[in-house]
Amino acid sequence: MNRALRIRPTAYQAMAFILVFSMAFPLWPQRVASVYAIKNAKIYTLAGPAIEKGVVLIRDGKIAAVGADIAVPDGAQVVDAAGLEVYPGMFDPVTQIGLNEVGAVGATVDTTELGDFNPELIAATAVNPASAHIPVARASGITEVISAPGVGGFDSQSSGIITGQASAFNLAGWTMEDMQINRSVAMVLNWPSIQTSTFDFSTFSMKEKPYADAKKEYDKSINQLSDWLTRARHYAQAKEKGSPDLFVRDLKLEALVPVVQGKLPVLVVADEARDIRNAIDFCGKQNIKMILASGAESWKVKDLLKEKKIPVILGPTERLPEQEDTAYDKPMTQPSELNAAGIQFAFSSFGTSFSRRLPQYAGTAVGYGLSHEEALKAVMLNAAQIFGLADQLGTIEPGKLANLIVTNGDPLEIQTEVRYLFIKGQLTSTDNRHKDLYEQYRKRPAPAR
Amino acid sequence: MKFRILLALLLIVTLRPDCVRAQSSGAPANNPILIQNATILTITHGNIEHGSILIRDGKIAAVGTDAKAPDGATVIDARGQYVMPGIIDCHSHIAVDGSVNEGSVSVSSMANIADVLNPDDISIYDDLSGGVTTANILHGSANPIGGQTIVIKLRWGKPASELPFQGAFPGIKFALGENPKRSNFTLPPGVEARYPATRMGVEETIREAFIEARQYKKQRDDYNRKKAAGDQNLLPPRRNEKLEPLVEVMEGKRYVHAHCYRADEILMLLRVANEFGFKVRTFQHVLEGYKIADEIAASGAGGSTFSDWWAYKMEAFDAIPYNATLMTERGVVVSVNSDDAEEARHLNQEAAKSMKYGGLSANDALKLVTLNPAIQLGIDNRVGSIEVGKDADLAIFNRNPLSVYAVVQKTLIDGEIYFDRDKDIAARPALEKEKQDLLAKEKKASEEKKASEKPEANPGKKPDQKKKRPPSVENGAAAVVGGGR
Numbered sequence: 001m002n003r004a005l006r007i008r009p010t011a012y013q014a015m016a017f018i019l020v021f022s023m024a025f026p027l028w029p030q031r032v033a034s035v036y037a038i039k040n041a042k043i044y045t046l047a048g049p050a051i052e053k054g055v056v057l058i059r060d061g062k063i064a065a066v067g068a069d070i071a072v073p074d075g076a077q078v079v080d081a082a083g084l085e086v087y088p089g090m091f092d093p094v095t096q097i098g099l100n101e102v103g104a105v106g107a108t109v110d111t112t113e114l115g116d117f118n119p120e121l122i123a124a125t126a127v128n129p130a131s132a133h134i135p136v137a138r139a140s141g142i143t144e145v146i147s148a149p150g151v152g153g154f155d156s157q158s159s160g161i162i163t164g165q166a167s168a169f170n171l172a173g174w175t176m177e178d179m180q181i182n183r184s185v186a187m188v189l190n191w192p193s194i195q196t197s198t199f200d201f202s203t204f205s206m207k208e209k210p211y212a213d214a215k216k217e218y219d220k221s222i223n224q225l226s227d228w229l230t231r232a233r234h235y236a237q238a239k240e241k242g243s244p245d246l247f248v249r250d251l252k253l254e255a256l257v258p259v260v261q262g263k264l265p266v267l268v269v270a271d272e273a274r275d276i277r278n279a280i281d282f283c284g285k286q287n288i289k290m291i292l293a294s295g296a297e298s299w300k301v302k303d304l305l306k307e308k309k310i311p312v313i314l315g316p317t318e319r320l321p322e323q324e325d326t327a328y329d330k331p332m333t334q335p336s337e338l339n340a341a342g343i344q345f346a347f348s349s350f351g352t353s354f355s356r357r358l359p360q361y362a363g364t365a366v367g368y369g370l371s372h373e374e375a376l377k378a379v380m381l382n383a384a385q386i387f388g389l390a391d392q393l394g395t396i397e398p399g400k401l402a403n404l405i406v407t408n409g410d411p412l413e414i415q416t417e418v419r420y421l422f423i424k425g426q427l428t429s430t431d432n433r434h435k436d437l438y439e440q441y442r443k444r445p446a447p448a449r
Numbered sequence: 450m451k452f453r454i455l456l457a458l459l460l461i462v463t464l465r466p467d468c469v470r471a472q473s474s475g476a477p478a479n480n481p482i483l484i485q486n487a488t489i490l491t492i493t494h495g496n497i498e499h500g501s502i503l504i505r506d507g508k509i510a511a512v513g514t515d516a517k518a519p520d521g522a523t524v525i526d527a528r529g530q531y532v533m534p535g536i537i538d539c540h541s542h543i544a545v546d547g548s549v550n551e552g553s554v555s556v557s558s559m560a561n562i563a564d565v566l567n568p569d570d571i572s573i574y575d576d577l578s579g580g581v582t583t584a585n586i587l588h589g590s591a592n593p594i595g596g597q598t599i600v601i602k603l604r605w606g607k608p609a610s611e612l613p614f615q616g617a618f619p620g621i622k623f624a625l626g627e628n629p630k631r632s633n634f635t636l637p638p639g640v641e642a643r644y645p646a647t648r649m650g651v652e653e654t655i656r657e658a659f660i661e662a663r664q665y666k667k668q669r670d671d672y673n674r675k676k677a678a679g680d681q682n683l684l685p686p687r688r689n690e691k692l693e694p695l696v697e698v699m700e701g702k703r704y705v706h707a708h709c710y711r712a713d714e715i716l717m718l719l720r721v722a723n724e725f726g727f728k729v730r731t732f733q734h735v736l737e738g739y740k741i742a743d744e745i746a747a748s749g750a751g752g753s754t755f756s757d758w759w760a761y762k763m764e765a766f767d768a769i770p771y772n773a774t775l776m777t778e779r780g781v782v783v784s785v786n787s788d789d790a791e792e793a794r795h796l797n798q799e800a801a802k803s804m805k806y807g808g809l810s811a812n813d814a815l816k817l818v819t820l821n822p823a824i825q826l827g828i829d830n831r832v833g834s835i836e837v838g839k840d841a842d843l844a845i846f847n848r849n850p851l852s853v854y855a856v857v858q859k860t861l862i863d864g865e866i867y868f869d870r871d872k873d874i875a876a877r878p879a880l881e882k883e884k885q886d887l888l889a890k891e892k893k894a895s896e897e898k899k900a901s902e903k904p905e906a907n908p909g910k911k912p913d914q915k916k917k918r919p920p921s922v923e924n925g926a927a928a929v930v931g932g933g934r
Contacts, residue, residue: 104633104762133760205548320791324571325884327877328578353760360798363853414801414853434759438739438771438807442778446743 035059036427037072038406038420041081045396046088046381056086058402061425066396079420079427081406087376088396089143089403089421090411092355093313093383094166094267094293094348097137097145098127103352112150112159116221117228119255121164123147124176124183133352135432138171140356141411141418143403144181144393145171146383148188151269151293151350161221162228163188165255166267168389170403172423181401185387186291187259191270191279192221222282229286232256265289265387267313271322273300280308291386294350296322299334302341311344311386314378316357317364329368335378336369346383347375363412375412401425481505482864483518487527487845492534492812492820492834502532504841507863512835525845530858533815533850534834535582535842537822538793539753540706540733540786543572543584544601544612550589551596555629555644556658558621559690560596562586566609572790573605577868579794580844580857583614585786585826587622587733590708593629593645593654595622597694598706600826602842602862618827620730621694623707625651625714626764633762652717659725662695669696704730704827706753710764712740719748731825733786735776736768742779751782751825756799757806773817774807784822797850804851811851 036058043051045066055070056063072078101108110126127147137145150163165184173179196214197206235253258264268279271294280301283290290308292298294315298305305312314335321330338345347362349355362375370378384394392401402425409416421428482504489500489512503511503519518524542549546567551557566586576584582603588596600617627633629651636642645651668686676683697703705722709715709732722729731751732738736759738745738752745752754776759768776783785800787793800817803809809817823833832842841864848855860868 102760102763102766104627132766318791318795320572320575325880328575328873353758356757360853364795364798367848367854367856412853414798414851415805417805434769434771434806437767437769438775441739442771442775444740444743449747 035076037076038079041086043086047395058425088380090141090379091383092145095145096352100352116161119162120251124167132433137355139430141405172428186267189266189268193275194218232260269293271296273297276301313348317361332368335365359412481522484525487532490533504864531846534819536580536818538584539784539822540788541584544570550591552591555654556594557592558694563599568609576793577860582842590624590628593651620704625709662692665692666696698727708733712737739772739775742776746780752776753784753786756802770806773803774809785817801851
C-alpha cells in the first residue's frame, strides 16, 4: 500500500472516486468514466509476448487497444501503473459464489435442490449480488466466476445427479442482469460414483456397503439418466414435428434439449478413474459434449481424455491423493502431467470462501513442474475457452471485455497485491468485509483496566 | 467429491485407509550430519547465507558459515536451498485411530488421545512432506471439556510408543460455541439432544466441572495432609479419571487448548479461568481474536488460528485473514495451524499470507509455524528455531518457504531424515511394479479358482451347489462384527 493512487482525475472524477473508495461494502462503482488508460505497465496479454511498458486503453467496458505505443486520448481516466503488471482477471470456473453465504446456515445456502434430476434449475436465478464473498474473491484478483448448482466443494455438500445449469457472471454489479455473462454455460452432472464407502454425518464415521449393492444403485442411476436424455430427444422431436395442440410444455425436458442436441456441454463431476472412464463412455454413446470437473484421477485417464478431447476443470491442488498408494504429490504434479499430455485444463476452487485461493492452487502446481505461463492461462484464459467464452474473456485483446487486474508482482505469488481491478471496463474496488473489519478493529483503543 | 468437509469442523476424518507409502530409512542418528551451502532461516538469529548446520546425536551442534564435516559425517549439499526449523502444527487430528470425538458426554476429560495413536496413519507421511515435524494432537470439539491431548513428533515408521514428544506438557481440549452446542447438524433418529445447547450452557458445564474438580482436589489434599500428619484411619478418596485432568489444569500441570470462535465466548472462558485460578494456554481457531486481542494478550494466552478460512459457519463469518497479524501486533503469541491433514502440507504458504494481510515481517510470518507454536506448546527450549542445542528438526525447501513455489526436499526429526523427496520419487517405479505384480498374482489366483470351479472341468458331474463361496471381505467383516456383539 506504499504506492499512492496515481491517477490524474478531473475534479468531478476525483469526487466520484472518493465516493467509491469510501463505501463500506462497495458493490459497483459509480459510472466514473467510460474511457480508461492504464499506462507504463508491464502487460501480460496472454495473447502474445508480454509488453514491457505499454498502455491498455479501455472504452465502454471493452478493451479498445493494447500496445507499447498507444496514444492516450483526451478525457481518459489515466491509471499510472509504473512498476505494476497488468493481466486478464482470473476466472474461477466452478464455485458456489452467490449461492452459499454461510456454509452451515441452511437459510443462507441455495446450492442444492431436493431430488436427483433438476435440469431446469439455473444458478443465476439465486445468485445474491450482495454476497460478502464477491468483494472478497475480487480482492484476490478473481473477476468472473461460474456458479454451479449441486457441486460439492470445500464448504458445501454435493447431492443429486443432474443438479441444474451453471451460470457465468462478473464479480461486480447491482443485479444479475448487470453481472451476467451467460446464464447457462453447462449442465451439471454429478456422476453417480460406485461408492462402497460413504461418510455418515449423523455418526461422523465412514459406512461401508457391499459392492453389489453399490453397483445396483449405480446402474439404477445410469438407467434413469439415460431415460431422461431419451425423453428429452423425444420431447425435442415432438416440439419440432408434433401437433402443437397436443404438445405439453415440460420444464425439465425443455432444459435437457440443448444437452442432447450437443449445444450445451455437460459438466461431469467425477474423481475416480473408473467413474471418469464410465462418464466418457456414456457421453460418447449419448453424443453429448463433456467437460470433466474435479478429476482427481485424470492422470490415470490421460490417453482417453486426450483422444476424446475432453477438457478438465481441475479441483484444488490442495487435496490429498485419492488412493493410499498414490504418490503424495500427485494433486500438485497432475496439472503439469495433463499439460504435457496436451489436455486442456483450468484450475478452480470448487468453493465459495476458498475462491480467493485460486492463484495459490495454480502457484503450487508451478512448484511441482507446470510452467508459469501455462499456470497463468489455467487461471485466466483456459476456462473461458472451455466454456465457449473466449471471444469475450481470457486475454487482453481489443474487443474483449475489460476484466483486468493490475498487480504489484506475480499474481500467483501469495504476497502479491491486486492494486487495481477492472470489471466490464469499470475500476472496481477491492475493499471488502475483511478489510473493513480489519480497519474497524485495529483502531480499537486498549480497554480500560 | 472427496474434498475436505469444513461444514462442522468437528474433526477431520481421513478418507483413506491406513497404508504404508515409501518408508524412508533415516540416516542413523548417531552419525553426524552436515547440511551445507544453504540459506538458513534461524528464526531467532536472522538468516545465514551459505550457511551450514552440524547435527550430532539428533541435536544441532553448530550453526554458521564455517561448520566443517567431521569424519564419517553424512553431508547434505543444500546449495540454493533453504533450511527452516521443522514446522509445528498446533492443531492436528492426524495419527488418531478411529473417531476423534467422544461426543456422548459434555465433559469427556477422561478420554486420552495418547491411548489411540496410530503410527500407520498415512497423514503422518503426508504432513512430513510439507515440512511438519511436530503436531499437537487433539480430540474434536464436541464437548465443552474434551479429551486429553498429546504432542507428537512425526516419526513415520516408528511404533506408537515413539511418537510422543518426550518432555512436552500434556494438554486438554476445551470447546466453545457452535460445536459443543451441536447446532450445525441434525441428530440421527433415536439420538437424544445433549446439554448444553447454548453458550450459556457451555459456560455452566465448564464451571460445574471445575466446581466438582475443586471439591475432588480438596478431598485429595485433605487426605494427603492428614496422612502426612500420621492419621492411620483414612480411606483414600475414590480416584476420578474425569476430574483428575481438571485438577492438573488448576495446578498448572496441564495446558488448556480451547477451541473458540466468537469474542464473547473467549472472554467468557477467561472469566471462568480466573474464577478457578487456571490459565488458558491457547485459544484455538480464535477467529474473532482480533476483536479482543488486548484481553487475550493480558491473560497470557496464545492464539492459534487459520490463515484465511471463513464463512463455513455463522461463528466464522467475522473471520478475517488479518487475524494473525492483528493479534501479533497487540502482543499475543500467535500460531497458524492446520486442523487438517492436507492444510498441514502447506503451512509455510499459510504463514506467508500474514505478510500480505497486515504486513507482518517475513521472520514473524515464519514464527507463526515454528517458534510461536513451540512456545504455545511449552517446547520452545527444544524446537522452533535453529539454534545450537535444539533438536535437529528441520525442513529443507528448494526455495524460500514463504513462496508459493517452494517445495520441501527433506524433513529431518532428531537429525534423522524422515522425508526425502528424491528418494520418494526414486522408489515409485519399484512400488508400482510391486503393486502390479500383486494384482497380477491375485488375478491369476482368482482365474485359476474360477477355472477349477467350472462345471465343464468335471464333465458328467453336476456343479456342486453346496460348495461354499470363498469368504469375501464383506462376509469376513460381518462375522467379526457379529462375533463382537
